[in-house]
Amino acid sequence: MGLPALLASALCTFVLPLLLFLAALKLWDLYCVSSRDRSCALPLPPGTMGFPFFGETLQMVLQRRKFLQMKRRRYGFIYKTHLFGRPTVRVMGADNVRRILLGEHRLVSVHWPASVRTILGAGCLSNLHDSSHKQRKKVIMQAFSREALQCYVPVIVEEVSSCLEQWLSCGERGLLVYPEGVKARNLIHARIEENIRAKIRRLQAAEPDGGCKDALQLLIEHSWERGERLDMQALKQSSTELLFGGHETTASAATSLITYLGLYPHVLQKVREEIKSKGLLCKSNQDNKLDMETLEQLKYIGCVIKETLRLHPPVPGGFRVALKTFELNGYQIPKGWNVIYSICDTHDVADIFTNKEEFNPDRFISPHPEDTSRFSFIPFGGGLRSCVGKEFAKILLKIFTVELARHCDWQLLNGPPTMKTSPTVYPVDNLPARFTHFQGDI
Template identity: 25%
Template structure:
């Protein structure tokens, strides 16, 4: 009898599993009145997620997009990613449609992995779109162009100290990604949290790396998986940031901290329009999101810049000439910091950065959700479907950028690319609020590295992978060659 009961239980469990698989499969394939985009959904539950992620890990994230554009439709196709039916919008027309219809036909959507890694309490009663609006309103005063000008001195001071401590004692060899990651994170920690203690800052570096890796991973919480490691890192980071929050509250009460000194203090003293104040957990989750966004994308861009400057001497020479003209114009020995006018003169250097943003966009694309049924290019998109736009569908498309595999900073001279073709920061109401901040960090990094050194790659044929950001597979180890005409004094 016990054997029969056990068999019945197993059979019942298997029936439930198959029923769940059927429901998920039916969710993607159920009849719908309308002309769905062409494409395929792949396997039940997983869909085409593995192929979507694997093309990035192999260094060719655009392959997933372009293969389906060629096989199905150049403007839109359907697939299944992260357990959801997805319509992928391609080309400048697709970008324009999504960016122009934000909060009209489409809205913000985050995969379940993001919701689990950033478990803020207010998300239980508000939508992702409402939360995004609240956060943008809070951080806007600190990230608008006029505000970020005031951070240039901080960025330059941190960069001078960082390069002196990490390069001039390195023995001539460094890992470019580690160098860029540490600098960009130290700047973010200083600007967003007023953290300036190297020991305190280092506690965040590795957990943030693990957290970022889990954002677009398959949300399977089993030991050894990327998502499991990201969850542990998320818990650790929240605990550490909440400690800082509690200490900052004491400092604000005692007048030892300024309510406007950084984003953390501002979030602690500011409530939303409906009078709701965020909990410590809410603030911690958002600060962690800002910290990761403030350093991971910029560190990726800085690293790829180092790669191309090593590979293309003529590009390096043009950047070097521009940066040295700025450096020589400063009063010798006066210890002047970089200023806004000087960063505005770094036009070619920024063109180089923009070309890196084109060939290796740190933001491969993002998701939206359909608020209602709508029609795009003759295809019906059902309400609730997830939508995805891909930067690579334009960045690496010869229709918009001739010879897309060629690294050519002159593309950005004059009027630059056509609208909705160059979208490393997204577009529309959801354009990245930190784009001006990122520009300054990248230019400060270029200035200090190029005016001090030339360099060569230690691994000549090192591949670039996307996991989830574009980075050289080994972090880009380089051999530094100090400029002979610069003394130690002038380098500081």
């Protein structure tokens, strides 16, 4: 082969693809720059947009916390990127997050990734807007009133105790296994539809409900009161959303509680001391059962839960879309761009927390708790879209902590776990642990 042929071959094999790649990068850069609002004089936030079409989604998925920490160190509390096919601004810090959370329906609107919308459905509470969201939330919130929570307490105690007995009988186990994707959703929908139809039959037959209405019953009765035809698909989507929000997030938080109480025996000791002070450590004492009043008195356990949620919030952030171009800390947020507010990063950078990486429940104890800044500690989000089930979650986690400390000792077989987010926070090794009956007294 002659020299010209070799040069032509090299050109086709190496140079031309390189030139095409560089051209694609340039066009991508121009596209990203052109998407800013030119009627606004403010600059875009700093940051990079990654590779053409793919943006920086792959880096974030593969590196997660390392990627986010690198971005935060390099660009600060507001930066631009390109995630899930959309130009995106990532926001953290109490003041910045406050503006986003209080700007719902005015500056921003909820806009979860397509995968989440597909799994949960467009008609669920998380994806509703304006009056539809307000009306649905008002109905569902009745299921989480203090009176409703009191009805749930005995059921939660029974379920938690049964689960712990299974763990104790198994000895060693991995604590978390998550179903995947649309196939799991379809299976869940089928089971939920069976329960919905059974619920409707009981309501139509006027069977007693025990004085405690769950969210599903409230939604069914709300439709009947308005003279509306029951929408089975909407009911299934709402039930799936509540199942995900009430199960996956609390499972994540409960796993983190097991982790920290296993790693910090002195904290577990203080938990047991508080339980003992309420007469709950003695398993034979049937006169002092758990109720809302007793649970509300468990202040130290409440601090343990807060500290766990500070370090490992189950949901790392929330997704919004800019309804119009607006200013945030000297930068423009263009209309149509996605906005992600970060819960985990906001906790990490909050100035009110001292020795941030230390697990220290005492930081939340009065008279000078470190959670006095409203938007520095946001494990349940905030504003109009704060978690509807947050009081339920707090009660469930308190009951879980009490029953765990009363009945179990345990050992983390792999030591401190590495955490992953997909979509909630969980240990990459599913936290294998060995459980034994708690025999001691304090």
